[in-house]
Amino acid sequence: MPGLLLRTLLGENAGSRPVWLMRQAGRYLPEYRALRAEKGGFLALVYDSDAAAEITLQPIRRFGFDGAILFSDILIVPYAMGQDLEFTAGEGPRLSPPLVDSALDALNAVPDRLSPIYETVRKVRAALGDGRTLLGFAGSPWTVATYMVAGEGSRDQHETRAMAYRDPAAFQAIVDEIVSVTVDYLAGQISAGAEAVQIFDSWAGSLAPAEFERWVIAPNEAIVRSLKVRFPKVPVIGFPKGAGEKLPAYARETQVDAVGLDETIDPVWAARALPDDLPVQGNFDPLLLLAGGEELDRQAKRILDAFAGRPHVFNLGHGIGKETPIENVERLLATVRGWQSAGA
Numbered sequence: 001m002p003g004l005l006l007r008t009l010l011g012e013n014a015g016s017r018p019v020w021l022m023r024q025a026g027r028y029l030p031e032y033r034a035l036r037a038e039k040g041g042f043l044a045l046v047y048d049s050d051a052a053a054e055i056t057l058q059p060i061r062r063f064g065f066d067g068a069i070l071f072s073d074i075l076i077v078p079y080a081m082g083q084d085l086e087f088t089a090g091e092g093p094r095l096s097p098p099l100v101d102s103a104l105d106a107l108n109a110v111p112d113r114l115s116p117i118y119e120t121v122r123k124v125r126a127a128l129g130d131g132r133t134l135l136g137f138a139g140s141p142w143t144v145a146t147y148m149v150a151g152e153g154s155r156d157q158h159e160t161r162a163m164a165y166r167d168p169a170a171f172q173a174i175v176d177e178i179v180s181v182t183v184d185y186l187a188g189q190i191s192a193g194a195e196a197v198q199i200f201d202s203w204a205g206s207l208a209p210a211e212f213e214r215w216v217i218a219p220n221e222a223i224v225r226s227l228k229v230r231f232p233k234v235p236v237i238g239f240p241k242g243a244g245e246k247l248p249a250y251a252r253e254t255q256v257d258a259v260g261l262d263e264t265i266d267p268v269w270a271a272r273a274l275p276d277d278l279p280v281q282g283n284f285d286p287l288l289l290l291a292g293g294e295e296l297d298r299q300a301k302r303i304l305d306a307f308a309g310r311p312h313v314f315n316l317g318h319g320i321g322k323e324t325p326i327e328n329v330e331r332l333l334a335t336v337r338g339w340q341s342a343g344a
Contacts, residue, residue: 002195005066005133008311009196009235009258009279017304017312018066019336020135021329023319024059025071028326031058042087046072047116053123060132062326063333067133067196068124070189072117074139074200077181078148080114082107091152098151100159104174114185118192125193136194138186140201140240141178141219148174157206164215171215179219183226190231198237198260199223202318205242212246220254228255237281241318248273263287263317267306279311284332286316292328300335
């Protein structure tokens, strides 16, 4: 029987709530820090399938989450498209050459760079057992493009936004190529054993409404449509961080199976504004998880109560912070697992 998380993403509204946390496999865990110290840098871990599978499974062993999220990175797609990728301590990822200065057709694709990720998925699926859902993921074309154009992350994505206005045809070509590679990449993860996939759009909130329609909604709709041809029963979660009042249009037009909410979204508003039967995911504040205390319990229950009438996956509004105390995660899980909907 499918696990609670997968059933919820497929539309079941159970009395209890499945829970997983974005970035749950990572540096807030002492076992992760120990393995990274032994194995080396971040990219080396991603490309060591045994290590990446172990990291994916660590939070399942410790907390018993309902879902395991593949340990990888959204920039694997531009790496496979031919950009060089490195992670610099204290500075974050770097892609070269940045496409603000270089043509897309100057890149030489290296599709074999995706193969070790599929091997990680296979290893996790074999070890995960029944009842827990394996989640694959990729970055949304807009967010991936911001890194490809600038060569690094930025606070307001100004170089990419300016390029999209200045030369929309050239930027459209970049987005279209990301869409194509992402569809194949997610399909490869599903074929290897992922039971659902999430599309992360961390920088969706930086766009004006018309640009959001063109660079967030349209590319994600294309990905979902292509994946559904190949895997009609595999749920796709869309997570457009910062979308705000544009969320209903995103959900309606992309046709995602579930929509992720960041911490700025009022759950009461979302419950009213989104389609009644649409599964939602989120949207606990990662900083509140770091702070802990009684407010953690109160806000978690508020989210749970707001979404009691629909399928809901409890999660954070973005990734868990590296300084988050383990005991706060345990407290949050106790609150979520102790909750029962009034109709249960």
